[in-house]
Amino acid sequence: MEYEISDFTDIPYDLLELWLLDKAVVFLNHGSYGACPKPVLLVQEKLRSQMEKEPLRFFGREWEPLSDNARAELATFVNADIEDLVFVPNATTGVNSVLRSLHFAPDDEILTTNHEYNACRNVLDFVADRSGARVVVAKVPFPLESPQQVFTAIIEHVSAKTRLALLDHVTSQTALIFPIQELVQELQARGIDTLIDGAHAPGMIPLNLREIGATYYTGNCHKWLCAPKGAAFLYVCQERQLEIRPLTISHGANSLRTDKTRFRLEFDWTGTDDPTAYICVPEAIAFMGSLLSGGWTELMQRNHSLVLAARQLLCEAWGVEPPCPEEMIGTMAVIPAPTTLEGRDFLSVHDELFDKFGIQVQVVPWCESPRLLIRISAQIYNRLEQYKYLAKALKELSKS
CATH class of the missing domain: 3.40.640.10 (Type I PLP-dependent aspartate aminotransferase-like (Major domain))
Known part of the structure; x- marks a missing residue:
């Protein structure tokens, strides 16, 4: 399935105002600790x-x-x-x-x-x-x-x-x-x-x-x-x-x-x-069930569609294959890091993405090839443009 950025611009970006998340950070790691909305x-x-x-x-x-x-x-x-x-x-x-x-x-x-x-x-x-x-x-x-x-x-x-x-x-x-x-x-x-x-x-x-x-x-x-x-x-x-x-x-x-x-x-x-x-x-x-007219069903489906679109975008940008079928993905997805980052320590990659680019994303060491995985999350406050920025940041990081 092909996705376009326009598929995910129907919700105002200021929805992020409902969270305390730092707006200077591109937050793509809801899965680790979650994020609690202000009204809650x-x-x-x-x-x-x-x-x-x-x-x-x-x-x-x-x-x-x-x-x-x-x-x-x-x-x-x-x-x-x-x-x-x-x-x-x-x-x-x-x-x-x-x-x-x-x-x-x-x-x-x-x-x-x-x-x-x-x-x-x-x-x-x-x-x-x-x-x-x-x-x-x-x-x-x-x-x-x-x-x-x-x-x-x-x-x-x-x-x-x-x-x-x-x-x-x-x-x-x-x-x-x-x-x-x-x-x-x-x-x-x-x-x-x-x-x-x-x-x-x-x-x-x-x-x-x-x-x-x-x-x-x-x-x-x-x-x-x-x-x-x-x-x-x-x-x-x-x-x-x-x-x-x-x-x-x-x-x-x-x-x-x-x-x-x-x-x-x-x-x-x-x-x-x-x-x-x-x-x-x-x-x-x-609260979360009230954000979209279709309630929790629509929210889960939207986040699922967004993470699939983001995975497709990143796989194409880095020249890697999706590591699992779409049916095995919820609202998180793992993508093999660009091969140019093979051998890099996962903590150093995470820290450089955060310190140099302001991106908060999970970088995962794996026991076999591919050794380095990027785990992205999709919550309603995320936009496909953020994953495009991640794609560019990792490419730039690969050159250093």
Whole structure:
């Protein structure tokens, strides 16, 4: 499909005014930490004032109904039962909560891939070292031609000892959408539980946790949902909820309340913290869904189309081939860096792009050729002209 710059000039550029982002920076890395719009931050500021004005009243009376409402709104957005969701600060905490609650035997195998996010891979290694279990890494090729290659690579590494599979829904390094529903169904048919790291998925692609059917699923709300930093969720199927405990054991462990499950009581209160990021999730969902007449469906489709257009532009400018089919891309895409940059350190390339050109973009080291990847993001405040500027900047950088 061919794209033109005019395809993405229908929205006023001053939409950027809705964010605090530095206008002197060409921000093409929404995927790393997200960016929270001003109206949502304003709601958070009011909630914090409410909390600090009368802390005992806030935590004793006001916080829990607000949090429960936020969980209900989020459950609707990701198509899950409210009883199966709890808030956590980030997806890495969600992964830790599951892996550190489970008990593995020395003969057990935990399956993951070579695309797994480094922080979560570290959790796997930590748990395996303590228990004697073995981490099995399925090598998913990259570049690749189809989702079937992901499916095949993972299933080929399943054995009679496989206890759990930790898989990304959207990979961080390579920005690939894995065929998660198909993988979950196949693994569960073999009696293997699944922990899905969906850090990037909420707000990037439509989510239906009921249909996916994973045993455990965790996702961030501060990335593509644009909630404040420190808002994420953990989903646990009902059959496993008694096994999964928060990283901090607190009052919920021996609460006498019977109006909520032990799972929710424990995760809801792990000690005094600022819960306003969680409470703002409905505001973020509503705000981002109001920016286009077609709501979230149009927003996700527009960002998807923009990132595909940008990928096409950059591939043509640098003379490289797209490393994966369009169907495996959400609102991030990875492009091999120009071959003239082969051998350059990824941090130095990132810093030069920022310091010399004012471009904030993710530069990713990869374990095989191509060794250097450029990961771009597309959010509604981005324009195709910004990616043209990136194309020129990297070409100029290649000459130095």
